Amino acid sequence: MQWVNGSSSGAMALADRRPRSLLVKVEMNTMNAGVMGSRLRNRQLALNYIRQTGGCSRSDLMRELGLSRSGVNHLVSALIEEGIIEPQQEAQDSRGKRGRPSTFLNYRGSGGLVAGVDLGHGHVTVALATLSGEIRAEASESCDVDHDPEGAAQLARRLYDKLFAEVGASRVHHVVVGVPGPINERTGSLHAPTVLAGWINVRPLDLLERHFNVPVSLAHDATLGAYGEQLRGAGRGLQHVLYVKVSGGVGAAMIVNGQRFVGASGLAGEIGHTTIQGTSELCRCGNRGCLESIVSADTIRRQLGLSAGRDYDADTFDFREIKDVAGVRILSEAGWSLGRHLSDLCNCINPQVVVLGGSLGAHSDTFLRGVEQSISRFAQPGVVEDLEIVHSALGERSEIVGAVMLAVERAIPAISHE
Known part of the structure; x- marks a missing residue:
């Protein structure tokens, strides 16, 4: 092969002398590979969407995938034939609609x-x-x-x-x-x-x-x-979710643009061991003044036990049972402390909902009201205006x-x- 002026023009000329049929075959193989890749992506996206929603219609898939009706019908027919999804007739009056009942597509998988x-x-x-x-x-x-x-x-x-x-x-x-x-x-x-x-x-x-x-x-x-609440709980159908687990520890997680946000190394949301100004409680991590050392369920349970003059068993204790004045104050102040920290996070990511989970966050209305009042006080008004603060819909099973x-x-x- 001859090189001209140190470039590959000779190679290009040689390629141009290949038989036309060979060039067409190469182009066709490239096009077919692109088509197959696109079909595989659409198949994967369709399966994920059907699974995550717990069942959907063909119209839902058209909107989600941006495909034509014929494209969705072709994809769905192939998946039904393979036994991966199954059509299910919806009851005629289940959604208050008249006319022909809708057909929902449910994920079956391949066994196992x-x-x-x-x-x-x-x-x-x-x-x-x-x-x-x-x-x-x-x-x-x-x-x-x-x-x-x-x-x-x-x-x-x-x-x-x-x-x-x-x-x-x-x-x-x-x-x-x-x-x-x-x-x-x-x-x-x-x-x-x-x-x-x-x-x-x-x-x-x-x-x-x-x-x-x-x-x-x-x-x-x-x-x-956070993922459980997004797909099956209080964040279902929402694109921006802040989930906070308040149990033996304190941790946060975010759903941003409908996707789990874990950061560069999977460490995003590790808020339990951030230092809170003006506190000096010893934390199990070895530092003092961590958020977890003043807000975790174990810490609050011990404080409630001291105020009531008794020991509470961690396995049977229920935060919903706390109704006395001292107990309500302890829970409210703990919620306020957490909410003050979460208000900064809300300003940063502007979530649609803050979901409180864990043995404390999922159950105590008093604690939730403290969080809500603190976020309303310290977060930006525009952020608060579009924000809900709720208990986990899945309880402690998120x-x-x-x-x-x-x-x-x-x-x-x-x-x-x-």
């Missing part, structure tokens, strides 16, 4: 299940769910997760095996584990392990992969709570629901290619 694991500071919860996100079985037991990572992993596997046998499952495609600490979703490593004192020098992903013989993904537990929904999302691409 997914699993979600929620590692709390003091418990392990495991659930098995279908590929449409329907939880088939669930179990939970107390465990000192903070100081016994190996024991927590072993307990998760025991509960998993028990549920697997109960439902008679043939296969689990993916497991998602929620960790109550700053986890790097990309590497599976734990940052600031002092939050989980017994996890120093432990790589959570390696630990859990040893106990499960299927693909495992990790996520921050608050991130899973994280486990989010875990199985993310497991479905992670499993579907592999299943689609089988």
